[in-house]
Amino acid sequence: MVVSVDAFAVLAEPTRRRILERLCRxxxxxxxxxxxxxxxxPAVSKHLKVLREAGFVSYRTAAQQRIYRINVRPLQAVDDWLTPYRRLWTEHLDALERHLDSQE
Amino acid sequence: MVVSVDAFAVLAEPTRRRILERLCRxxxxxxxxxxxxxxxxPAVSKHLKVLREAGFVSYRTAAQQRIYRINVRPLQAVDDWLTPYRRLWTEHLDALERHLDSQE
DNA sequence: TGGCCATATTCCTTGACAGGCATATGCCTG
DNA sequence: CAGGCATATGCCTGTCAAGGAATATGGCCA
Structure with missing residues (x-):
């Protein structure tokens, strides 16, 4: 699994997100x-290749078919990337709550 | 604020992420x-334009300068997008915990 | 093994985008 | 208001990725 591929670049493609949305279910x-x-x-196979090489999906072989499934690792990486930004709205929310509390 | 611009496409550019990382602080x-x-x-200004039009940043004017700040909305949208996927690992984690509990 | 099915790969064309340079705009100060 | 500073925009070029059509690969079954 090549991890050097940028997760955001992979997710930038709407079709690939649609694939992930389906494989999530x-x-x-x-x-x-x-x-x-x-x-x-061919277009789908190419997107699957990109997703595969970025670690978003893997597959098992069933007769002549390849059954693709989603992998969580790269999505967790995106989740982690968000961490420093989340405080921006949780702190705002806290401040708002304090403000509202002080009003009652 | 043009919301039609795809947040992931905006974040796909490493330089734009660096800008956000700095503006986060x-x-x-x-x-x-x-x-x-x-x-x-000019390159920086162009990236700022993309970030602006996608709602990631806004600015205030101070003399001849434009002071840019980060906006949380599009980042929250990414956070929301992750929601259905998060259950993939939290459920796995829950299953693991149950397994470990049953072992003791 | 020959042929068929599912999937992958190659080649090609087209469009989008990043960055550099030059230049325009906007605002402030002397 | 002239000159200068901070920022934005236009033009140009090179790169890269997506999609279609054709073709290659690989496994299955008669």
């Missing part, structure tokens, strides 16, 4: 995704 | 950012 073969996305099979 | 003028990033002033 259920595993899917490539054909399933092609049907769900209404896109050509 | 402190407001900065364009000149401050140019110094901090070691990049040409």
């Amino acid at each position: 259920t595993e899917s073969s490539v054909g399933d995704l092609v049907d769900a996305l209404g896109m050509s099979q | 402190t407001e900065s003028s364009v000149g401050d950012l140019v110094d901090a990033l070691g990049m040409s002033q």
